[in-house]
Amino acid sequence: MKNFFEPKRIAVIGASRFRGKVGHDIFKNLLKEKKKVYPINPNAKKILGKKAYASVLDIKDKIYLAVISVPAKIVPIVLKECGKKKIKSVIIISSGFSEIGNKKLEDEIKNISQKFGIRILGPNCLGIINPHKKINASFFNKMPEKGAIAFISQSGALGVAVLDWAIQNKVGLSSFVSIGNAMDVQFPELINYFEHDKKTKAICLYIESLKDGRKFMEIVSKSKKPVIVLKGGLTKAGEKAATTHTAALASIAEVYKGAFKQCGAIQVDNLHQLFEVARHFVYEKAPKGKKGLILTNAGGAGVLASDAFEKNNLEVVEIPEKVIIKLNSVLPEHWSKNNPIDVIGDATPRRYKKVLAILEKEKFYDFAFFALTPQTMTKPEEVAKLLIKFQKKTKIPCFGCFMGGDAVKKAKKILKENGILNFKEPEYGVAAIAKMVKK
Amino acid sequence: MKNFFEPKRIAVIGASRFRGKVGHDIFKNLLKEKKKVYPINPNAKKILGKKAYASVLDIKDKIYLAVISVPAKIVPIVLKECGKKKIKSVIIISSGFSEIGNKKLEDEIKNISQKFGIRILGPNCLGIINPHKKINASFFNKMPEKGAIAFISQSGALGVAVLDWAIQNKVGLSSFVSIGNAMDVQFPELINYFEHDKKTKAICLYIESLKDGRKFMEIVSKSKKPVIVLKGGLTKAGEKAATTHTAALASIAEVYKGAFKQCGAIQVDNLHQLFEVARHFVYEKAPKGKKGLILTNAGGAGVLASDAFEKNNLEVVEIPEKVIIKLNSVLPEHWSKNNPIDVIGDATPRRYKKVLAILEKEKFYDFAFFALTPQTMTKPEEVAKLLIKFQKKTKIPCFGCFMGGDAVKKAKKILKENGILNFKEPEYGVAAIAKMVKK
Known part of the structure; x- marks a missing residue:
């Protein structure tokens, strides 16, 4: 596996002189990062200034x-x-195999690879990117930031969108792998590789179908790192589309769901959740239970968060009487006296500080959800800093829901840099948290 | 009502010299837009250079x-x-009434207003903003862009977040109204006002509780403009939070749901949907039915869209045989031959053009969903322009789902400027579309 992610010398077979050609892009991407790369092309003498070879031989x-x-x-x-x-590791980017019904040709290359003991990634894939080693063995022309999330995608085209999004949003990756038709190298082996990769803290998968479910479950069960899954083709309509797309057998949504649950994979509903959940795990551990504390300076945000808690089977935990009595001493007379704790719209950082000083000594909740809207007296950045201190002290998983535009922009940046996830609005955020809670 | 939204002369009672005071901010906001505004403050001679009066008298x-x-x-x-x-129209920003249990004081001001025939907005509210007339009678210190969406919020604090977000995202508003405790002016009257306001094309509401459901339903039933509702306090946990927050009676989620459906209000799940749906209505009419066509250059995106269709009870419509035959002539041999139409990752604008030329003559679908990821051969901007032409020609509601980061940034801008909604990923987008489809 290591040869795929950290190869010392690479040959690009089908490297082309002509821009727009996939073989040109791959070679250029590798060359750009100053890798030892050899272009193979019997019709060219030089490609991008490098001597071309007619054959790897x-x-x-x-x-x-x-x-x-x-x-x-x-x-x-x-x-x-x-x-x-x-050569023991080969990525086949080329398409035109089982995905268009040409099973015979795919079998032929399978036989060759088995005969020579070659491991194959693909065919019909986008390739591999490893930001930590600056390897871009793909035809995607940008390098994502270094990070701790490994993303394995069964759809190359979706992979492109995710990579482009990750770069724009500065979401760091440990590696990106597009498995294409997954003729040989499949999910279980890759998960196992990332399980042992020191740079990886969370493993994200986009799956359309699994060829060896049993092995998958075995590997995921053993994994100490969180495995987060977006399964495409969950419904009849989706399965139909997936079948046409990947030529894999249609498979029943419920079976997958049950299997993911059994082996401890976290199944999410969309790409946004896939990365939100992964980012959280990169930051810290999952909430130990479903008892959540909501702290807000906006009644409406508290209401929406409470709705989302119930919808997602999380618990708006009761606040013990003794804590309410303590809070009475630092909050305005008519505060909510309940969870959500509404610190009221005119809450200053001073008031937040007093409330947090009380809450940090209490252990009646598994995680904390901080909703904030930027009102006249609100100082979002100062509140963000208080929350960071709170999290460091308590080690309790904390989530932000700082809502708004420019007024909360800096505060959101502060939260992000210090490892607190911020959600745009309660509904999406709470749904993502629910996926992380240990069942 | 008109006096609230287009007042010629305004008095700010409690205008203050001191920054950070709500009365200061309101006065400043009105002054900034060069409105005829009079500060009332018995302890000041001048406020922000304007002569202060001891009383409106x-x-x-x-x-x-x-x-x-x-x-x-x-x-x-x-x-x-x-x-x-x-003075016949008064906004009471001050809090300290029924929302903190002081029903007696609220009754007292109710009696006074009735005696003098004064209409009251509030108390305990953020105020009114009308970008078209540059009226900012609120303590929110920025002016949103002019637009066609009216937003009425029962939560002022949530309103602040929405306003700030709208400004950052250049979402134009016809007016913003915070109704606070809604002692006098309530949802039905405001909806009726916007129904007759020429600048308004869609009416968005954040509701925690309705005091006069019958009147609400009557007005919404008659409204020719779409009324889109986010109801906070849908679950037991949310209701509990809402009760503490607004001091209104808790009410049953199902009753609301049924009532909204009956009168034709579009109930959404979150703030994102509230504005996505509204923006769509500003652009064009709703899909007439649930038959959707999915066109994609990424198999995975097609799979996720299909999943979302089924989850949201939309139909991935069958493509008639004769259309498939026509498409065969312009698409690669191994295209999906089905809905989603996968034009394949290497689709150029030329291929898109040919496909759209066939589809624009066919009427077997109620709306079209265009998913795109930025692959090597993709020219997102050119494709966006083709979609715009397609929509203008066919008048069929079209939705974009251009996924990625910088590579689709310009294309998304083109879509937006030409009235095509773009969603970040299939799941959220399809859920929003489902809310718009006429039931």
Whole structure:
């Protein structure tokens, strides 16, 4: 596996001189990061200033990874050459195999790879990106930030959107892998690799179908790192679309759901949740239970958060009488006297500080949800800093829901930099939290 | 009602010299827009360079609207003076009435207002903002863009977050109204006002409780403009929070749901949907039915969209055989041959154009959902322009789901400027569309 993610020398078979060609982009991406990369193209002498080879067999040095981007029918030929060259890891970017019904050709390359003991990623995939080692063996032309989230996608096209989004939103990745038709290398092995990868803290998957469910469950069960799954094709309509798309067998949503639950994978509803949940795990551990405390300076936000709690089977925990008595001494007379704790719209950082000083000594809740709207007396940045201190002291999972635009922009940045997730509004946020709570 | 939204002369009772005071902010906001505004404050000679009056009775000119921001116990006194001055519209910003259990004081101001025939907005509210007339009779210190969405909020604090968000995201408003305790002016009257307001195309409400459900239903039933509702306090936990917050009677979620459905109000699940749905109505009419066409260049996005269709009870409509035959002639051999129409990752604008030319002549679908990820051959901006032409020609409601970051940024802007809603990912988008479909 390591050869896929940290190869010393790479051959790009089908490297092209012409912009717009996939083989050109892959070679360029690798060259850009100053990798030891060899272009293979029998019709060119030089590509982007580098000497081109007609075949991998013409290279003297040992090659650790080959990336193939030639027409499907030529793949068997170049793959055999890889075998002879003793290359043990190959990414096949080329499409035109089982995904369009050409099972025969896929079987042919499978046989070749087995004969030579080659591990294959793909075919019909986008490739691999490893920001930590600056490896971009894909035709996506940007490098995401280094981070702790591994993302394995069964859809390359969706992968492109996620990568582009991750770069814009500065979400760091430990690696990105597009598995395409997953002829050989599949989810379980990759999960196992990331389980042992020190840079990875959370493993995200976009799955359309699993070929070996049993192995998947076994590996995920053993994993100490959170495995978060978005399963496409959950409904009949989705399955139909997935079948056409990946040529995999349609499979029953409920079976998947049950299996994910059994092995401890966290199943989410959408891409947003996939990364919100992952980001939280990168920051800290999951809430131990479903008892949540809501603290708000906006009654309406408290109402919406409470609604979302109930909808998502979280508990708006009762506040013990003795805590209410303590809070009475620092809050205006007509505060809510209940959870959500409404510190009232005119709450200053001073009032927040007093309330948090009381709450940090109490252990009646599993996590805290802080909703805030930027009112006249509100100082969002100062409140954000207080929450960070609170979290550091209590070690209780904290979530922000600072709502608004420019008035909360800086505060949101402060929360993010200090490892507190912020949600745009209660509904989406609470739904994501519910996915993290240990069942 | 007009005096609330387009007052010629305004008195701010409790205008203050001191920054940070609500009465200061309101006066400043009105002054900033060069409104004819009179500060009332017996302890000041001048406020922000304007001559201050001890009482509204000292002003010679006719006053059309008074905004009161004095301690609760003084409100009856100044309200009586408003009555004597024959001011017929008053916004009471001050809090300290029924929301904290002081029903007696609220009854007292109710009696005064009835005696003098004064209409009251509030008490305990944020005020009114009308961007078209540049009226900012609130203590929120920015002016949203002019637009066609009216937003009436029962929570002032939530209103602040929404206003701040709207400004950042350039979502235009026709007016913003915070109704506070809704002692006198309530939802039905305001909806009726916006129904006749030429600038308003969609009416958004954040409701925690309705005092006169029958009248509400009557008005909404008659409304020709879409009324979109986010109801806070839908669950037991939420209701409990709402009760503490607004001192209104707790009411049953199901009763509200049924009532909204019966009168044709569109009930949404969160603030994001509230504005997405409203923005769509500002652009165009709702889909006539639930038959949707999905066009995508990313199989995975098609799968996720299909899942979301089924989850939200929309139909991934079957494509008639004759249309499939036509599409065969312009799409690669192994296209999906089904809905979602997967134009394949390497689709150029040229291919899109050919596909759209076929689809624009067909009438088997009620709306179209265009999912796109920015792959090597994709030209998002050019595709966006093709979709705009398509919508203009067909008049069929179209929705974009251009996914990614910087690579789709410009394309999303083009869609927005030309009245096509774009969603970040299928799940949220499809859920919002489902709310718009005529039942």
